[in-house]
Amino acid sequence: MFDPTECLAGLPHLPGVYRMLGVGGEVLYVGKARDLKKRVSSYFQKTQLSPRIQLMLTQVASIEVTVTRSEAEALLLENNLIKGLAPKYNILFRDDKSYPSVVLTGHAFPRLALHRGPQRKGDRYFGPYPSAHAVRESLQLLQKVFRLRTCEDGVFSHRSRPCLLYQIKRCSGPCVGAISKADYARDVERASEFLLGREQQLLSELERLMLAASETQAYEEAAFYRDLIQKLRTVQERQFVESGRRLDADVVAVAAEGGVVCVNLTMIRAGRHLGDKSFFPQNAAGHAPSQIIEAFLAQHYAEQAAPPLILVNEAFESDVLAELLTSQAGRRVQIVSRPAGERRVWLEMAAKNAQLAIHQRLSQQTAQQERLAALREVLELPDSVHRIECFDISHTLGEATVAACVVYDALALKPSEYRRFNIGQAAAGDDYAAMREALTRRYRRLTAGEGKLPDLLLIDGGKGQVGVAREVLADLGVNDVEVVGVAKGPQRKPGLEILVFADQRKPLQLRADHPGLHLIQQIRDEAHRFAITGHRARRGKARIQSLLDGIPGVGPKRRQMLLTRFGGVKGVRNASIDELAKVEGISRALAEKIYAELH
Known part of the structure; x- marks a missing residue:
């Protein structure tokens, strides 16, 4: 059990950031403080701590602190550490894409x-x-x-x-x-x-x-x-949401229901409603709504300037955050929690949208739970089965073969865990060899501890592909992963799929409206889409290169200059001889040769 006495004695009465560390040195929680000594000491002096904080304190092995010049600087550092370390007890908003x-x-x-x-x-x-x-x-x-x-x-x-x-x-x-x-x-x-x-x-x-x-x-x-x-x-x-006024504002509202927390962001620029977006943070259960709003604002505006006005439906001590956002934006930023008139209507609208998003998320989760339960039952799988991976192979007559792996876990597809494999060793058109190469590359890494093994492995294919998968897993010493092939029916229509097993069980055809089949189709179709997208990109790149590579006198440097000058191979093909000859390093004779080859 961690004894905080020695640690607390050495803490300064200065602003900064503290980190709660576990036994293995992993960061459990990152927080900021105006006074490090008072803030950290409060964890070990209060008796009315939330269950979440009580659980966290039982896992703390040490505490580290970093002193900053101001509380605003501490807030900035706290946000950067949360994004970089993703501590399990901090509220975390994941939104990797930049805003368009x-x-x-x-x-x-x-x-x-x-x-x-x-x-x-x-x-x-x-x-x-x-x-x-x-x-x-x-x-x-x-x-x-x-x-x-x-x-x-x-x-x-x-x-x-x-x-x-x-x-x-x-x-x-x-x-x-x-x-x-x-x-x-x-x-x-x-x-x-x-x-x-x-x-x-x-x-x-x-x-x-x-x-x-x-x-x-x-x-x-x-x-x-x-x-x-x-x-x-x-x-x-x-x-227009406010006639006659060119207002820039963000409206942020939090709602919670059924264990799901949602933050809705509505963007208003130049008085025009541009749309809204809902976020579902991790580790938000047990936090007060005001804490969730504060965490969202700090993380959301870390990558972009805040508008002059931010409306929120939960009040919190926002002076430090407003100071930080003002400094980052280079102009005054106001955070208002109790607006009046039309702006209050905006806030109510955002709160309603957050509640609707929660209802939709809960409805989807219920449907996914029913589908997964039905699949476990029909495949005679234990209730512990929750992580599913699916493989698909895509190519055009053996050209530019790509294998795709998609992941389904915690009742949802996990795009951040998808993987593609450019097949290079297998012979063109040999789907069995391509599947063997992709499975070997995928599960050799996982058995080395670089990720999580699935509970169920779906293969888009029949008995041959399933046999390959079983051999690969056996060679790698993986014996506790169920393998099922999803073979297309005789007419290749949805609903006629046949499930092929790695053991001696007979192939199984589920009825078209079976919830378990719907889950398999959802995952299989996503693997198919992901594989085709990768294949088309690889094929297009290969064809562009080969089209110019086959022309004598056009090496990598000249090819790159042509593609850059004309914006791609289509532009090169549409260019006249005179236009080709204007490219640096391309003589009139070579331009005529290029034109002749492409036409």
Whole structure:
């Protein structure tokens, strides 16, 4: 049992971060304090500790501290340590993807697109948005109204006639000169004004142009402006949450029910509702709602600047966090827990969305529990079976073979644990050898302690593939993993799958509406999707390289220069001899040779 006396005696009355360590040196909990001595001592002096804290203290073997210059600096360090160490008793929000934005590129004819990651100089960015779906909705809207190009540079530079988007009035055709540079720049500025929330100024300008066109009897032009104004007003009515004000705010609400905790984030930019996103934190059970909100804000805004206003449905001591977010954003950030009027309605809406997300999560969990229980029963598996892995092989006539492994655990698919294997040793088209190579590579690592073995292994295939899996596991000394093959029925239709076993049991065909079969289909289909995606990417890359590799005089350096200059092999194929000859290192004779080979 850990004796804190000596540790507490040496703690300073200074701000900093403390770490509770287990017997093996693993970090159990990370916390911040305005006064390290008082905060850490409180754990061993209070009698009314929560069950979660009591359990944690029974596992503590030592405590480490780091002194900081201020409480705000301690908060920042605490958040970085939580994200890096993922302690089992800290609230942890996992969201590895960066938030998407709308970008208008800095080209002569700017491109409208979805963007993630670092921002490039010369481009203009609008957002962020809570999801890629929200960005795509905005892009579709902007295409309808302003008709800006969305095509890649390689396609744009080598078109000889307008594409389908031009025909359906979703693009003004700058690639073929259907619109002047000045007129296109005007549309870009109008789109920018719209994205910045300056609709009223834009509407006023369009109304002026419509009246001017009408007075000069340019009725087609007047009708164009009229239709544009109607579209913008429809959008304005649908998306604005606070009329007349270009407000940037995030609305954050927490809800808990049935052991599930959810935080809903609603993003409002330039007075426009951009959408919402729900988060389900780990290790949140037993924490107060205010602690969950504080943890979310600290972790969420560690990677991006906070908006000027953050509305929360649980009050907490936010001065230190607001100071930190203000410092990071370079402008004042307010955290408000008791808003009035319309903003209170936003908060209630976010809380309702959090509750709806919880109900959906609980409903899905119940369905998955029923499916897993039905599968255990029909396969005569113990109740301890909960982790399932599934393998699938994908190739095109033996070309670019890829094996995929997907993981199902804790009643859900686990994309972060998926793995792909580029098959190189097996002969082209030999599915058995490909499966053997993939299984060997996967489970040799797991038996070495690099991960968890599954309780059930599904193989997309029949008796031959199952036999290979059984041999591989036996060679590696793995004897407690059940192996089941999922063979397609005679007509290869969903619901007619036949389950093939590694032992002497007869193949089994479940009825089409069996819950256990639905779970198998869900996992098998995900493995199939994951394998095909990897195969197509590998095949495309291999074909691009081989297409240019076969041309005498085009080595790796020249190939790379061609692909970079024309934006891919399609652009190279569409380039003329004169354009090819302009690439550094490509002579006129070599350009003619490349052109001839590609055509």
